[in-house]
Amino acid sequence: MPAYSFTVNGNAVTVNAPADMALLWVLRDKLGITGPKYGCGVNACKACTCLVDGHAVTTCSTKVSAVQGKEVTTIEGLANGDTLHPVQQAWLELDVAQCGFCQPGQIMAAVDLLNRTRNPTDAEIDAIENVCRCATYGRIRAAIKAAAENMP
Numbered sequence: 668m669p670a671y672s673f674t675v676n677g678n679a680v681t682v683n684a685p686a687d688m689a690l691l692w693v694l695r696d697k698l699g700i701t702g703p704k705y706g707c708g709v710n711a712c713k714a715c716t717c718l719v720d721g722h723a724v725t726t727c728s729t730k731v732s733a734v735q736g737k738e739v740t741t742i743e744g745l746a747n748g749d750t751l752h753p754v755q756q757a758w759l760e761l762d763v764a765q766c767g768f769c770q771p772g773q774i775m776a777a778v779d780l781l782n783r784t785r786n787p788t789d790a791e792i793d794a795i796e797n798v799c800r801c802a803t804y805g806r807i808r809a810a811i812k813a814a815a816e817n818m819p
């Protein structure tokens with residue numbers, strides 16, 4: 668099997684995997700990083716969302732061969748030591764999560780949006796396609812707006 672080298676949450680990793688293995692399974696099964704969740708496997712639910720070179724991607728639909736040499740960030744890599752990322756902090760303060768399953772992906776999508784714009788409109792927030800079966804969308808919108816005020 669070929670070897671692929673990239674960074675995950677700032678740590679250099681090399682994994683042996685088939686070229687078409689989904690990044691989601693490399694993260695979860697080979698590296699033990701379980702924040703990214705499996706929901707659909709077909710780029711529909713977005714529960715597996717992580718950042719690659721700072722941009723949100725669905726890891727179920729991203730091949731490991733596509734992240735060779737790149738920087739992968741999962742929800743485990745957002746906090747700075749004991750200091751939560753502003754999006755995580757807003758999520759806690761507004762008690763966004765219900766069952767929680769979709770929430771790592773929701774937070775990573777929110778970070779991607781706030782990295783692109785510090786003042787997102789309701790339409791830009793609603794354009795996030797991550798599905799929440801508990802329908803926490805209202806709290807997600809409020810938390811993104813709260814986090815926007817505290818982004819570095």
Ligand code: FES
Pocket residue numbers: 704705706707708709710711712713714715716725726727728
């Ligand atoms: S698991 Fe649903 S989009 Fe990746």
Ligand code: FES
Pocket residue numbers: 764765766767768769770798799800801802803
């Ligand atoms: S919090 Fe349950 S699916 Fe989103």
